[in-house]
Amino acid sequence: MEKDNLSVVVHAKGDLRLEQRPIPEPGPNEVLIQMHSVGICGSDVHYWQNGRIGDFVLKKPMVLGHEAAGRIVKVGSSVKDLKPGDRVAIEPGVPREMDEFFKSGRYNLSPTIFFCATPPDDGNLCRYYKHSANFCYKLPDNVTFEEGALIEPLSVGIHACRRAGVSLGSSVLICGSGPIGLVCLLVAKAMGASQVVITDLSSERLAMAKELGADFPLTVTKDDGPQALAKTVEDTLGYQPHITIECTGVESSIQTAIYATRSGGVLVLVGLGSEMATVPLINAAVREVDIRGVFRYCNTWPMAIAMLASGKVNVKPLVTHRFPLEQAVQAFETTRQGQGVKVMLKCDQSDQKP
Incomplete structure (x- = not known):
């Protein structure tokens, strides 16, 4: 595996950088994903422009990105249902504990939830990213990586x-x-x-x-x-x-x-x-x-995948701009200016297709 893990990192209000980060090692219940397509959300731009959203305040450098799909390259020792080569969409909110919200099926309301690109948790706008296997969902062959990334919005x-x-x-x-x-x-x-x-x-x-x-x-x-x-x-x-x-x-x-x-x-x-x-x-x-x-979502990825795979919902027209990861700053500026609808960053240098 290449050692390149170029990442889009916001350091402080107005300070957005491209920098190399170490490629992470997945834990027993995690998978390592080679990122393919990551959409830029208004919240990503907001953290860059303002350094905070409400009570979520940027206190240290943070990798942006939470609308994401990619290909698994490594699985943890306890992962049973996913394997290298699987194409997956990533649900960015992962409960850290089995609290009352988790038990009632409303895990999005858990106060301790991990959420990509919400301080202090890093997102996945990078080449390689590790995530809980339970919150990665296999994509059918007829659903593209970009559609997988758009499952988040x-x-x-x-x-x-x-x-x-x-x-x-x-x-x-x-x-x-x-x-x-x-x-x-x-x-x-x-x-x-x-x-x-x-x-x-x-x-x-x-x-x-x-x-x-x-x-x-x-x-x-x-x-x-x-x-x-x-x-x-x-x-x-x-x-x-x-x-x-x-x-x-x-x-x-x-x-x-x-x-x-x-x-x-x-x-x-x-x-x-x-x-x-x-x-x-x-x-x-x-x-x-x-x-x-409403606060984000819960229990939606299976329904979204079924909607896309069946053709009942077509999100493809939403993607109006595409940039390679190396041009992330330009992509963020395009989003900030309100151009188009959805700007998609392509993280895999060898595969820039939708």
């Missing part, structure tokens, strides 16, 4: 739609058509949503949403009042949507989401904005609109 959509209760015939409003809004759209449609309205400031992103199956792409402006925008949604559909999935985290958009959701409906908050927000909570309360939060 797709999982956010699956978890959000499950929390929302999307089912056959649901009408859905999605606020924001960035990468997460678009995967929520894909999943909502796959789960049987009959009509989906999706909003954004960007006409380019709404054009992508239309391509991916949105029934009503709706351009909004910063001057639109929340109640007026909610009325526009109602006029567009002919009624208020059963479910709203808010993917921006912007205060005015959360307000719109509450006003827009029909009485007895469900609002799921996916986007993360300021810790405090002024919202019309009593409006939601007296209309029995349930407001539900």
